[in-house]
Amino acid sequence: MAQLSNRQTADYLAYNESPMTIRALSAVLVLTTVVVALRFWVRMYLKIRLGWEDWFMAIALPLAWAIFAIATYCILYGGFGRHLETVMSMDPNGQIFQRGLYGKWIGEIVYISLITTIKLSALIMYYRIFPTRVVKSGVAVLGVITEAWFISSTLLFILQCIPIQKAWVITSLPGKCIDRWIIFLWNTVFNIVTGVAFLGLPMYEVYHLRIKIGDKIGIAVIFLLGGLVIIFSVIKLKASVDIVSGRVDGTDPVEINRLNIWSIVEPAVGMVSASIPPLRPLIPMLGRAFGISSSKLDRSSQNKGNRRSIVTIGGSGPSGRSRSFLRTARSGTETITSYEEGSFERLPDAEFGSQNELHTIRPKATSSKPY
Structure with a gap:
C-alpha cells in the first residue's frame, strides 16, 4: 500500500x-x-x-x-x-x-x-x-x-x-x-x-x-x-x-x-x-478611586478644582482652543500649563540656546507661577 x-x-x-x-x-x-x-x-x-x-x-x-x-x-x-x-x-x-x-x-x-x-x-x-x-x-x-x-x-x-x-x-x-x-x-x-x-x-x-x-x-x-x-x-x-x-x-x-x-x-x-x-489622566483618577494618596495626586486634585487649567495630553482645552496647551508670555519665558503634569516652561534663547525646547517643572500649590 x-x-x-x-x-x-x-x-x-x-x-x-x-x-x-x-x-x-x-x-x-x-x-x-x-x-x-x-x-x-x-x-x-x-x-x-x-x-x-x-x-x-x-x-x-x-x-x-x-x-x-x-x-x-x-x-x-x-x-x-x-x-x-x-x-x-x-x-x-x-x-x-x-x-x-x-x-x-x-x-x-x-x-x-x-x-x-x-x-x-x-x-x-x-x-x-x-x-x-x-x-x-x-x-x-x-x-x-x-x-x-x-x-x-x-x-x-x-x-x-x-x-x-x-x-x-x-x-x-x-x-x-x-x-x-x-x-x-x-x-x-x-x-x-x-x-x-x-x-x-x-x-x-x-x-x-x-x-x-x-x-x-x-x-x-x-x-x-x-x-x-x-x-x-x-x-x-x-x-x-x-x-x-x-x-x-x-x-x-x-x-x-x-x-x-x-x-x-x-x-x-x-x-x-x-x-x-x-x-494619562486616568492614572490619578484610578488612584483616588482606590484611596491611593500621594503628593502628585493631591496636586491633581487642586488642579481639577480650577477647570480653566485642565488640559490633557492630545486634547483640546476646555476654553475651546484648538491646541492642547495654554500659553502665557511671562518674563521672557513661555509657560504651558498641563493637567496632571504641572507646567512646561520654555526657557529663553540666551539661557538654553533654543526656543523650541520644553522643560517640565512642578508648580507651587499656592501660586500659578512655575519655579
Whole structure:
C-alpha cells in the first residue's frame, strides 16, 4: 500500500484553525474597543473638547471592526483556516475559495484606510503635545508621506490585476497581475520604517525635557508603547517573506489566514498605543478611586478644582482652543500649563540656546507661577 503524503493524511485534511482565529481576533478587537472608549470617556469626564486626533480614532474603530467582519466572512464562507485540499474537496468548482479571495481583496483596501487613519491620528496628537518647530516639520513630512502611501497603495491594490476581477477569480481568465505578495512585502516594510520615524518624533522632545530621569523615563515609556506595532509588523514581514521566498505555500488558505491575523492585530495594537497618552489622566483618577494618596495626586486634585487649567495630553482645552496647551508670555519665558503634569516652561534663547525646547517643572500649590 502506497504511503500517503503529508497533504493526504487525515490529520492534514481535518486541520481547521478557524474557531481559534475568530476567538482570538474577537478578544483583540474587544480590548481595542474598550481602550478607545476609555479615551473618549476621559475626554467627556474632564469636559475636554474632542480634537481631530480623536475623530480620526473614532473613524479607525469601525474600520477595524470592518476588517474583522471581512476576515470572519473569509473564514466562514471562504475556507480560510483550512488547507486548500480540504476546501477544494468541499467545492471542486472553487467557489468557496474564490469568495475568500474576494473578501481578502476588499479587506486589503480597508486595511490601507485603517492604517492611514491611525497614523494621521498619532501625528495630530504629536502636533498638539509638542508644538515645536522640529515636531511641526516632522508631522508635515510624515503626513505627506502617509497620504502619498495611502493613494499609491490603494490604487496598487485595486489595479493589481487587469481586469480587476482576476485578483480573486481562480479559473483561467485572460489578463495580467502583479504579485500580490510583493505588494504585501512593500506595505509591511513601509509600516516598519515609518513606525520607527513615528517613535523618534516624540522621543526627540522627551529627551530634551528638563525633568527628573524617572519622570522622563515614564513619559518615554508611554510613547515607546508604539514600538509594539513595529514588533507585530516585523512578524508580518517574516510571514510575507516566507510566502515570497516559497518557504510556505501562498495559495494555501491556512497561510493566507495567518497573514490576515497579523493584518488585524497590527492596526489594533496601533490604536491601543495611540490611545495610551490621552489616558494619562486616568492614572490619578484610578488612584483616588482606590484611596491611593500621594503628593502628585493631591496636586491633581487642586488642579481639577480650577477647570480653566485642565488640559490633557492630545486634547483640546476646555476654553475651546484648538491646541492642547495654554500659553502665557511671562518674563521672557513661555509657560504651558498641563493637567496632571504641572507646567512646561520654555526657557529663553540666551539661557538654553533654543526656543523650541520644553522643560517640565512642578508648580507651587499656592501660586500659578512655575519655579
